[in-house]
Amino acid sequence: MGFSHYELPKMLFIFLVFMNSCMFSYGGNFIQEFDFNWGGNKVKIFNGGQILSLSMDKLSGSGFQSKKEYLFGRIDMQLKLVTGNSAGTVTSYYLSSKGPTHDEIDFEFLGNVSGEPYILHTNVFSQGKGDKEQQFYLWFDPTKNFHTYSIIWKPQHIIFLVDNTPIRVFKNAESLGVPFPKNQPMKIYSSLWNADDWATRGGLVKTDWSKAPFTAYYRNFHAQKFNKSQFLDAKWQNQELEC
Numbered sequence: 001m002g003f004s005h006y007e008l009p010k011m012l013f014i015f016l017v018f019m020n021s022c023m024f025s026y027g028g029n030f031i032q033e034f035d036f037n038w039g040g041n042k043v044k045i046f047n048g049g050q051i052l053s054l055s056m057d058k059l060s061g062s063g064f065q066s067k068k069e070y071l072f073g074r075i076d077m078q079l080k081l082v083t084g085n086s087a088g089t090v091t092s093y094y095l096s097s098k099g100p101t102h103d104e105i106d107f108e109f110l111g112n113v114s115g116e117p118y119i120l121h122t123n124v125f126s127q128g129k130g131d132k133e134q135q136f137y138l139w140f141d142p143t144k145n146f147h148t149y150s151i152i153w154k155p156q157h158i159i160f161l162v163d164n165t166p167i168r169v170f171k172n173a174e175s176l177g178v179p180f181p182k183n184q185p186m187k188i189y190s191s192l193w194n195a196d197d198w199a200t201r202g203g204l205v206k207t208d209w210s211k212a213p214f215t216a217y218y219r220n221f222h223a224q225k226f227n228k229s230q231f232l233d234a235k236w237q238n239q240e241l242e243c
Helices: 008-023 230-231
Strands: 034-038 043-046 053-054 063-065 073-080 089-096 104-112 117-125 132-135 147-154 157-162 165-171 186-196 214-225
Touching: 043 063, 043 104, 053 132, 053 186, 073 089, 104 147, 117 157, 117 165, 132 165, 186 214
Parallel strands: none
Antiparallel strands: 034 063, 043 053, 053 214, 063 186, 073 147, 073 214, 089 104, 089 186, 104 117, 117 132, 147 157, 157 165
C-alpha cells in the first residue's frame, strides 16, 4: 500500500512531533538543576553540565540534590554504575522530603563482586514508614553503558521503570489503611556511599578499598511536573508509557 505525496509530509510531521515528545527526557543540565551537597571534589562535571560523576573512597562518598521540589511527576535519569568489584557500595537515586514523617521513593543499586549481578532495590516511604522493599536483578550489565531509570509518581500509583519498561507498580491503597505519599513535595537526591554492613550478601562481603575510588556516572536528567488539571483527564491518566 503506497502513500500520496500529500500524505507523506503529514506523516513525517506527526512522526517528528511524536519523537519530540518522547525526547523530553534528555539534556538536563546538572549545574543548573542540582546542588552538590556532599563529597567536595568527588563530584565532577563534564561537557558543560551534561554529565556528572560521583566517586567514593575510604574517606567519604559523595552526592547531590535538586534545587527544586516536586509533587507528582515523572523523573528520568541515565546512570552507568560502578564497574568491577563494587561489593559494599550503594548508588542511590531517589525522591525524598524532610523530617521524621518524610516521604521517599527509592532506587538503590547494591554492588557486588566482579562477575556477579547488581541488585536493584526499590522502596516507598510514607509518613516516615518504609518496609515496602522489592528487589530485582537487571537483564543487562548496568556498568557497561548508560541506562534510563524512571519514576512516575501520580496520586493513584507510583511506577518504577528501567529503560521505559515498568518493573514495579506501587498502587495507592489508602482505602486499605496503607499510607501513600501524596502531600509532601520531594527533592531528587543521589549518592554513592559505603554500606558494606548490609549491601552485599547481607554484609558478608566487605568493600575492597584497594579498588577505590569507585565511580558512577549520570546524564540526561529530566523532571516533568504533573499539574492538578491533568488528574481530571481520564485519557491522560492512562498514558503512562507512550514514549
